[in-house]
Amino acid sequence: MNDALTAYPVFPILIVDDDPYSLQVCEMQLIRKGISHVRTFQDGTELLLYLSDHDASAIVLDLNMPEISGEEILASVIRDYPTIPVIISTAVDDVDTAVRCMKAGAFDYVVKPVSQDRLLTTVTRAIEFQELRRENASLKERVLDNQVKHPEAFSGIITNNPQMHAIFKYIESVATTSQPVLITGETGVGKERIAQVIHQLSGRKGGMVAVNAAGLDETTFSDTLFGHKRGAFTGAERARDGLIEKASNGTLFLDEIGDLSPSSQVKLLRLLQEHEYYPLGSDVPQITNARMIVATNCDLRELQEQGVFRADLYYRLLLHHIHMPPLRERLDDLPLLVDYFLHLASEELGKARPTPPPELLTLLSVYDFPGNIRELQAMVFDAVSQHQGGVLSLCTFKQLIQPDSFGKTRRSKKTTETLENLYASLSRLPSLKEAEDMLIEEALKRTGGNRTMTATLLGVTRQTLHRRINLQKDEG
Structure with missing residues (x-):
């Protein structure tokens, strides 16, 4: 038998038939098609003994066997191992029995002599059924458990x-x-x-x-x-x-x-x-x-x-x-990622790890990151490569993050359409002053009140922003 790690599927296909020739033909048909994890049994009691200590992906079970019949074996498997699909193998003149077995819980049946295509299709469906069943059980377990296992x-x-x-x-x-x-x-x-x-x-x-x-x-x-x-x-x-x-x-x-x-x-x-x-x-x-x-x-x-x-x-x-x-949907990871890339860049470039300025995270949090994690890593490596000492400069980041890079066409199609149709559903359009006041208020909120970052986000100078904010206060 092949090692389970190198064979497909992970758990074996079990074939039960008292005829050695039928066993060999069935096994070779599956192996030729890549289903290489197969075990054969000539006696139903051997199968049940094996199942007491091992799992299986599916069972191909011959109905007509001496001593213990296929129907008796099927009943035992359905009772004790109900999650394992059982495929009945029967003679052409005994299809009624196969149908009775299907009603009792068998997964499917094939008629002898079994064609390779029919056998392969049926066994493949059984494997996929078993894998999906295990996957669903695993998903249910993990819904209740907040921790990853590995x-x-x-x-x-x-x-x-x-x-x-x-x-x-x-x-x-x-x-x-x-x-x-x-x-x-x-x-x-x-x-x-x-x-x-x-x-x-x-x-x-x-x-x-x-x-x-x-x-x-x-x-x-x-x-x-x-x-x-x-x-x-x-x-x-x-x-x-x-x-x-x-x-x-x-x-x-x-x-x-x-x-x-x-x-x-x-x-x-x-x-x-x-x-x-x-x-x-x-x-x-x-x-x-x-x-x-x-x-x-x-x-x-x-x-x-x-x-x-x-x-x-x-x-x-x-x-x-x-x-x-995308990174813009997991901005809560920015502090972790910046810290990790600073450490990585410092090690690779042979430099002392620089101290990032407090404004760095604010600046990055309002950027769209069309290149996502890869772009952030490149930004940090570029900044560290030019760093001479002291606090890390924002200049390299600002050069890469131009004002026209914030929140424009680099966003998804859906977001761009939303921006283009921002006022389409309004029955009354705001005045220019109302629109400007709301825009400044939202930008200040996104930058945590940092006026330098707000000005960069809005594409104006800090002096212009300061003047307009003061004008709002005077008019208020």
Whole structure:
């Protein structure tokens, strides 16, 4: 039997049949299709003894066996191990019995001689059913428990944000399943870091292989991912394995899937559904046991509605979906992140850690961060690289954060539309003075009353702001 960490699924498929030939055929059919974690039994009592100490993903159970019948075994399994799906295997002239077993609680049935496609489809559905059941149980447990089970896996992600902690608990629930995971979010939010955490928690023995699909045409995508046979195209003097082969027993992380061509999307869908792929120049399918994690900064729903992204692939990926919030939605993490990046930059640049000015967090808190965490890190490293001593200067940050960078077109489409239609629903438009007074009041609120930051936010000089505030007081 293969090691559980290198085999699929995590818990074995148990096949019970008194005919050694039928056992061998059934086992080989599954292994050829990548379902390699299989155990066989010629006697029902051996199965029940095994289940007393081990878990299973599914059971393929022959009905007609001597000594103890399949129906008796089914009754025992349903009574003592009700969460394990049982697939009945029966002769063509005994379908009535199979239907009776379905009513008693069996998951499905197959008719002997069992076709490979029918067996594979039924067993795959049972595996997915069992994984979803375990995942739901895990999610319910974590709803009641506010603590993540493996905080060490998330140590590289600096946050105290409740939304991020909820994502961590969800990741722990889906990490050990074999189903693909879709990670969405803007550029720089840490999608690949999340993929690394999922891989670490999956318990897979192989490594994680990352592929960026941006700009890859169909041929390059296929060659990079699936490899090629010798002579597949001009210049292919020898065969080459693709990255999917290097991800065996591990995880394949495919970034920027929103850029995939329609034909490449078809190949990805087949890979997700059948675990099959064709190296260039080969008409023999290869099987992979790599777990798939995909990511994009595109709105896949919008692409799907436009007909650019396949609907069947889109819905297949939605099974496990993690959306990473942008930095502007987790500004409570700014103090932690700035402190961490100051420490990191100082170590890498060989400098003493500078003291940040009190105004720094106020300045950063009113910025939109289109580049998210990655942009903040670059800002801090740039400032530390130019730092000479004493308190860290705000100049480098102000140079990167120009007044026209605050709250404008870099925001999401929805937010931009809100700004453009700010007064559209009002029956009475405010006067210019009323609008100016409200704008200044809101800007002061966002900057904690810091007039320098408020002036920067509004795109005016500090003197102009001071004069207008005094004018408000005089008129008040």
